[in-house]
Amino acid sequence: MAGANQLIKSQLHAACLAYVQERIDACQAAIQAAQESANSETKSSAGDKYETGRAMAQNERDRNTVQLRQAQQLQGELARINPELPCDTVRPGALVQTGLGHFYISISAGKLTVSGLDYFAVSPAAPVAAALAGKRAGEQAQFNGKPVKISAIQ
Structure with a gap:
């Protein structure tokens, strides 16, 4: 059973890496689209429309840049986890x-x-993980005012 759990852990880790990579790819595509939108804005006779369009594209690019940094931070957190190591x-x-x-x-x-x-x-940092932190199999934790028994840890 331990070997099966190790395989599941590796698959979960790979799924998390794929989740983060999808977020990174989506952010990069959105940044590129916002840049292209800003570059394609043409100066109209009403200069305000041009400036507003460029400002909106810049805001979109900035928002996606922040999300990209957050996704890259998640990628770094995953890199520090070795799913092959057992946990007690x-x-x-x-x-x-x-x-x-x-x-x-x-x-x-x-x-x-x-x-x-x-x-x-x-x-x-999630509430359930914080409540369980440091516990071992067979121990109990309190989560949302209710006891939670830990059956197994891999």
């Missing part, structure tokens, strides 16, 4: 089974389905 406590890189579900402590990528089972990729 809840920490980044841990695959945690609880009564609430299965969690991969990595980045906030939402629900991921691997081998027909749903897993939740959550950041170590």
Whole structure:
């Protein structure tokens, strides 16, 4: 079973990397589109329209640049996690089974389905991950005022 969990962990890690790469690609495409939009604005007889169009394109480019930096930061966080390493406590890189579900402590990528089972990729700063942090299999944590038992950690 440990080998199967290791494979699942590697697949979850790969899914998180793909999620981040999609975000990076989308941001880069949006930045490029905004740049092309700004470059294609033609000076009209009403100069305000031209300036407004360029300003809107600049705002769009700036917004997407911030999102790109955030996605690159997530990529860096994933790079610091080795999914091959086993975990005996809840920490980044841990695959945690609880009564609430299965969690991969990595980045906030939402629900991921691997081998027909749903897993939740959550950041170590997420409330559920923070409640479970440092715990071992068999221990309990409090989350939203309710006890949560940790069945297994990989």
